[in-house]
Amino acid sequence: MSRVIVNNIKDFNLDHIFDCGQCFRWERKPDGSYTGIAFGKVVNMKLIAADEVKMEKHFKDSISSNASIVLNNVHFERSGKSLLIDNCTSDDFEAIWRDYLDLDRDYAAIKSQLSANDPVMAEAIIHGQGIRILKQDLWETIVSFIISQNNNIPRIKGCIENLAKTFGQPVGEYEGRTYYSIPGPEVLASLTETDLGPVKLGYRSKYLIETGKTICGHGLPEKEEQLASLCGVGPKVASCIKLFGMGQQDSFPVDVWVRRVMHQLYNIPESDIKAMSTYARKHFGALGGFAQQYLFYYIRENSK
DNA sequence: TCGCAGGTGGTCG
C-alpha cells in the first residue's frame, strides 16, 4: 500500500477543512486523521509535525523504501507540517489531491487581505485558520447540495452514503470497508421515486431524478443560467455548487448560519439575504467564498 | 408532540 508525504504544509487543518460544511464524505478517525473518497479514490489523510517525520523510525524506513514517496522535498521547517496521504500514489497526488486540497493557493495572503480593516473577520479567521476550499467533482457537488437543503448534516451524510451504496459502484477498500461512488446522472435519470425510497431522501428524490435527466440531455452546467434551471437548485444551493464544484471562489452562499453570523458581526437584519450578498460583494469581493467559510466555521464553532 | 435542520417550488395577492 503506497503512501505520499507532502512537506511544508501551512494554513492547513483537517478538522477545519472537513468540518466547515463543504463536503460530506470524510470521516474523522480517533487519531485525528480523516478517511474519505473523492474522484473515485479512497485515502486517509493525517497531518503531523515535520519533526515527527524525522524522529519516527518506521517513517524513516518507509521513506527509504519504495512504498513511500517524499514530495516537495523541501527542508523540514518548524513552521510547516507534513501531510501523510495513505493509500495514495504520487501520480494520484498530482492528478487529484494537489488540486482537490487547493495546495498551491496562498491562504496566508487571503487571510491577511480579509483581516485588513476588519477586526471581526480577523477574529473569525483565527478560529478557522486552516480552512481550505476543496475543489470537488461538479456532479457530486450538485447531488450533495441538492440533498443538503432543509436538512441537517448527519442526515445529509447518511443520505449520500445510502445513495452511493445502493446505486453507486464499489471503487475501493480501506481498512476492511468498501467505498462506493456517487451514481452518475444517467443512473439517477433511470430511477423512479420508489426506487430511491430506501435512500430516505424524502421529497429530494424527485429533484435528483429531474436533475439527472436534465444533465443527461444538456450536459453539466457551465453557466449560471444552466445551474439555476436545475430542479432543486435555488439561490443558496447554486452558490454552493459554484463555490465548491465550479471554482468560483467569489461565490458567497447565504444559509441560516451565515445569516446569523452576518447579523451578529455586521448588524445586518437577519432576514435580509440580499443585503448580505451585497455586503459580501462589496467588502469581500473575489474572496467572498473564503470569507463565507471563515464566518461559517466561526459561528458553528461558537454555537457548539 | 412539535420544531428544526446548510431551502426550494408552487401559489397566491
Place this chain on the structure above:
DNA sequence: CGACCACCTGCG
C-alpha cells in the same frame, strides 16, 4: 415580483 407555506425524515 415578493411574501407565504408545504414538504420527507430523524432527532431532541
